[in-house]
Amino acid sequence: MHPFSITKVAHTRDALNAGRNGGRYIAGGTTLVDLMRETVERPRTLVDISDLPLRGITVTGRGDLRIGALVRMAEAADHPRVRTTFPVVSQALELSASAQLRNMATIGGNIMQRTRCTYFRDVTAACNKREPGSGCAAREGINRTHAILGASDSCVATHPSDVAVAFAALEARVHLLGPDGAERSVDFADFLLRPGSTPHHEQDLRSGELITAVEIPAHPRPLKSGYLKVRDRQSYEFALTSAAVALHVRGGVVREAKVAAGGVGTVPWKLPAVERQLIGERPSDALWAKAAEQAADGARPLEHNRFKVELLKRTVERQLRIVGGSR
Secondary structure, rough: OOOEEEEEEEOHHHHHHHHHHOOOOEEOOOOOOHHHHHHOOOEEEEOOOOOOOOOOOOOOOOOOOOOOOOEEHHHHHHOOOEEEEEEEHHHHOOOEEEEEEEHHOOOHHHHHOOOOOOHOOOOOEEEEOOOOOOOEEHHHHOOOOOOOEEEOOOOOOOOOOOHHHHHHHHOOOOEEEEEOOOEEEEHHHHHOOOOOOOOOOOOOOOOOOEEEEEEEEEOOOOOOEEEEEEEOOOOOOOOOOHHHHHHEOOOEEEEEEEEEEEOOOOEEEEEEHHHHHHHHOOOOOHHHHHHHHOOOOOOOOOOOOOHHHHHHHHHHHHHHHHOOOOO
């Protein structure tokens, strides 16, 4: 680990001033500290923002659910409003990491976490995300866990967050505060960036900006939702594939469908073709299977992860059946 300094702030303005001067924000530290220990990340200054007033979970006047950036994962998962309104979020959080990490890690930190690609974390390996222009060792290496959607010649690493898949499905927004005090919000689909030719640019964040909250818009009721994660083992493992599904069924017809996949894309992968197949149809096993066939549209598998194409379809079909019912 390289030498660094750390400063603790209690006011948002102090955090923004430190961020303006190149400080890196840290709260739970469950990802950043690991990367510093492995010398992948080498910040000179850390800004401890854990005392900032960004911990609330509230409902806005429009009925949107706003989750503060510093809310712990365990707290959000167990919050009555989250559990009853959007169980897909609670389930995604509960299937993430270990209980100890969920007690430390924050919502803002979770969506900012970096890939678990072994080549990214091995400083001796070629990685365009870590060192632009050095190449991508994963493309010709062991790539069983890598992306089949959204990859480029420069990067095939998957995004590791579970709850980010739920946020993507529910079309959440990320609220940001800049060093000059300017506020803005970014659609979740645009906040996490596909690699293209610049995989080292991972989020739509301007210099010194601070995440203040993630806000889930109100959805028509009744809304059934859930999260399914397929992994090599049941405890503390990242997804091979996952599916976040939310369905609004009224009068025996699917009126609204929100579907996204994890473990297969360079970012949480929204599945609009699956959603379109569902709208206006009556729930049935045949419908779930037909819609799930669209889940891997555009997939470009690598040598070792071709199995993910069929696994993704089956995961989406299974979760549609779980949420929508079997008929």
